[in-house]
Amino acid sequence: MALLADLLITNARVWTADPANPWAEAVALRGNRIIFVGSSADGLALAGPKTEVVDGGQRTLMPGFIDTHYHLMWGSLGLAAAQLYDARSLDEITASLSAWMAANPQQEWVVGRGLLYSAIKPGQVLDRHFLDHLSPDRPIFLTAFDGHTCWANTEALRRGNLLHAPAVSEGSEIVVDRATGLATGELREPGAFEPIRALIPKPDEAARRSMLRRGLALTAQMGITSIHNMDGQDSQLMRYAALDDLGELTCRVYLPFDVKPETPAEALQEAAAWKEQFQGDMLHCGSVKFFMDGVLESYTALMVDGFGDMPDNRGSALFSADHFNRMAAEADRLGLQIVVHACGDGAVRRALDGYAHARRVNGARDSRHRVEHIEVIHPDDIGRFAALDVLASMQPLHSPLHAGSSDVWVHRAGEARYQFSFAWETLRQAGAKLVYGSDWPVVSNNPLWGIHNGLNRTSWRGGDPEQAQTLENLLVGYTRDAAFAEFREEDKGILRVGMLADLALLSGDIFATPAAEVGSMSVALTVCDGRVVWREPV
Numbered sequence: 001m002a003l004l005a006d007l008l009i010t011n012a013r014v015w016t017a018d019p020a021n022p023w024a025e026a027v028a029l030r031g032n033r034i035i036f037v038g039s040s041a042d043g044l045a046l047a048g049p050k051t052e053v054v055d056g057g058q059r060t061l062m063p064g065f066i067d068t069h070y071h072l073m074w075g076s077l078g079l080a081a082a083q084l085y086d087a088r089s090l091d092e093i094t095a096s097l098s099a100w101m102a103a104n105p106q107q108e109w110v111v112g113r114g115l116l117y118s119a120i121k122p123g124q125v126l127d128r129h130f131l132d133h134l135s136p137d138r139p140i141f142l143t144a145f146d147g148h149t150c151w152a153n154t155e156a157l158r159r160g161n162l163l164h165a166p167a168v169s170e171g172s173e174i175v176v177d178r179a180t181g182l183a184t185g186e187l188r189e190p191g192a193f194e195p196i197r198a199l200i201p202k203p204d205e206a207a208r209r210s211m212l213r214r215g216l217a218l219t220a221q222m223g224i225t226s227i228h229n230m231d232g233q234d235s236q237l238m239r240y241a242a243l244d245d246l247g248e249l250t251c252r253v254y255l256p257f258d259v260k261p262e263t264p265a266e267a268l269q270e271a272a273a274w275k276e277q278f279q280g281d282m283l284h285c286g287s288v289k290f291f292m293d294g295v296l297e298s299y300t301a302l303m304v305d306g307f308g309d310m311p312d313n314r315g316s317a318l319f320s321a322d323h324f325n326r327m328a329a330e331a332d333r334l335g336l337q338i339v340v341h342a343c344g345d346g347a348v349r350r351a352l353d354g355y356a357h358a359r360r361v362n363g364a365r366d367s368r369h370r371v372e373h374i375e376v377i378h379p380d381d382i383g384r385f386a387a388l389d390v391l392a393s394m395q396p397l398h399s400p401l402h403a404g405s406s407d408v409w410v411h412r413a414g415e416a417r418y419q420f421s422f423a424w425e426t427l428r429q430a431g432a433k434l435v436y437g438s439d440w441p442v443v444s445n446n447p448l449w450g451i452h453n454g455l456n457r458t459s460w461r462g463g464d465p466e467q468a469q470t471l472e473n474l475l476v477g478y479t480r481d482a483a484f485a486e487f488r489e490e491d492k493g494i495l496r497v498g499m500l501a502d503l504a505l506l507s508g509d510i511f512a513t514p515a516a517e518v519g520s521m522s523v524a525l526t527v528c529d530g531r532v533v534w535r536e537p538v
Helices: 042-043 071-081 090-105 128-134 154-159 190-197 204-220 234-245 265-277 320-333 345-362 409-415 415-420 424-429 447-456 471-477 482-485 513-521
Strands: 008-010 014-017 026-032 033-040 052-055 059-061 067-070 109-117 139-145 149-152 171-178 183-188 226-231 252-259 285-292 337-342 370-373 391-394 432-434 503-506 524-527 531-535
Touching: 008 042, 008 139, 026 042, 033 042, 067 432, 067 482, 071 109, 071 226, 090 109, 090 128, 090 139, 128 139, 128 149, 128 154, 128 183, 139 154, 139 190, 149 190, 154 183, 154 482, 183 190, 204 226, 204 234, 204 524, 204 531, 226 482, 226 524, 234 252, 234 285, 252 265, 265 285, 265 391, 265 447, 285 320, 320 337, 320 345, 320 524, 337 345, 409 415, 424 432, 432 447, 432 471, 447 471, 447 513, 471 482
Parallel strands: 008 052, 014 059, 067 226, 109 139, 226 252, 252 285, 285 337, 337 370, 370 391, 391 432
Antiparallel strands: 008 026, 026 033, 059 503, 139 149, 149 183, 171 183, 503 524, 524 531
């Protein structure tokens, strides 16, 4: 007698991501595995008195989204800050902060996140004096949407001993008022703003757990069943492991080991130990994460040539070529996957050079090393992704849809680089495997918004290659290929009998929805590990 299903979804437009069986009508789950993929009529034979049967209503049922670039703890903790993502001007920033301060009078620090560079219009200045008008006594600390630039008022600068602009580490900058020699309040990269950030009172463990549960709930609401976390420390690892033990992780977490410029090569042994110890279905390790550069918006990306609007400035890097080559070779020798943040074309090249060095030293293997972001790439490096079997991990919501966008990014890159900017299709045509994510909380964690951007991207300049993606390529990049990017393609990323029970039921049929309307869709039901972790209110 066949085992009866715990959950059966019928009458759906099932996109399985399985090339051998791409379409179905129904999926049945028992425990945390898929036991049936096929017709609704055959699926109903698995329904018993305790089976929950969900009518798919001809909506798209698909594998749960796998976000390949996520910051779960950072994003969760930031939910308590003033949210500035929707502020499009200095006046709107002022209004958002004023409302937050009025609602949180007991908070000593005024903390905001998600500030858009484009909210500061040409000729305007966001500096300590501007923030002092909002609050001269309470310290104010604002973070840009990408996490690479912060702004502080005079009181915050004073507390962090930064008002007189002391020297900071390579790749970071305290912007200085040349007339006074004092800090303006704009701080670029962690070496400049960490002295202030370290002073902000930290939530206790109970508060962290509470905020993390909020972040997990938001993740589930987006149909995300797996994340590749892009920052990893002991404290995070232990926190996720504890939630896993309690059965409270509602998405699967692939956690890297953070490697900073000061990290000794010997510390990579700890990353190897993480990989050995943590290989569960809900939490696993096996990668190391490097930051090669900053971002174009703050001129901290590493460029082959100068920025479009500052041609004499090539940015900077956190790792020299020799340093990264040594660390990459050692990590590769230990069997670790290497993940590198690289926005500028110079940083992308340096990461690829390091992977080539590791291959020469250690020999070729199934390493699946990755480059994250690849916001701009030099044409000479496009074919190297396929040649070195390196994955291109990209975030569709990072790209402006058109060159007329108010986003300052297009000016930093410069028109000559437009054809090599967020070059998704160019990389794909050159044989690269692309995987997609959000970089939450830098941008929204809604994968349907990412798909919308990927579908509706326009060529920025006449004659340049079209970079818009097909719907299927986008979905594969958020599912099957994303599972491959974490060495879990045998367990998830497709809907097939025996695979882990991770599914997302959308609010409609995404394949019948006009591209311009995909971003307005939502997720009706999310199932992770066989459990319903999100259900859209009726």
